[in-house]
Amino acid sequence: MKIFIPREQLAYPSGRGPEVASYQLLEADEPYLVNALVAELLQQNSPKSEVRDVALRPPSRDTRKLLILFPGGIGDVLCMKACLQALDEQMPYPSLEEVGFASVREDDWLINDTRFKPFIHFTVTVFDYPVSLKMAEYYDSWVSYGTLERQSINRELQDTFAEILGVKPLGRPARLNPDPALQRVLSGYIRDKSRIKVGMQIYSAAHYRSWFPVNAVLTAQELVKMGCDVYILGTPTQRLRFTKDGQPVGPPEHIYDMSGLLRSVKEFIAFASLMDAIITVDTALLHIAGCLYKPTLALFSITHGRYRTSYYPTVEYLQGEADCAPCLNIATLPDCGEKFCKAMVALTPDIVVPKFEQILKEAELL
16 A cells, blocks of 8 residues: 655546546645555656555454455456455454445445445445545555456455455355336336347457457347347447448347446446346456346456356356467456457357357246
């Protein structure tokens, strides 16, 4: 951990919209508690700023108020929620009363489900990362998760996160309860309730985890023949472009592109919960589907499927094969120069469709 002191007002990305939707302002001369990599990146963008070391505050049996610095994605947060549930069940810090969770304020509904008391022994307050030093000093213990920890190479995310927190892994998905009102509202997008509803995410924000779109669409067309309606999920910039004779056209029959129509994570999760089954790359939808206990096929390339799915009992995976995969280049771009990861291009319909058909049959959907 480091103390970062901007010497000018800085904008820091905030929010969990489909794209970067908003910023928070870091005020000049106000110290903030951040992990080392964030401090380095911020200083690169603002050379006038100052970075200082800070005395660590590891948790102990006397810890009453624990601050967790967690600048992660939605999948990371769901894995971390499972660790908070493990913390509540195991209580290695018997005096613990309060947990501060610095990520994104919008994560509050993910962590603190308002329909039941999510944690018995302590409360969790969610606020934006980074947190000011004055706020951090309210807590008597600090735990920080950096980029390397969130990569969790050759290890389950939940195992890595739990070890840093000082607990044993929960060993099951975190609780995830979609908003019933949003489920009802978004059900208007379901075209034919008599057909099998398949959610499919083709793209990841980490591009080399993305599926080759031609293979994805050909797979979707094969699923349509099996009686499925396929709903493509993604952000506005991930919408598919279909053309015929050089002119833009809509998707093939029974394939519906929802990219950009779901404008928040809350809506995304509610719509995913309406699906009968899921096909996804290694992105947030993998963890959402696992927490929703949806029959799911996950597709992997640069990362190890075995280290992302073992705590999700309804998720099976296919590992794309290539001589360079999995390269485990998670935080940095692979230097292979390929437009798409060769391992993902190798996941063709003749490989994916039979596996997904088996999943549908085992779930008694076919």
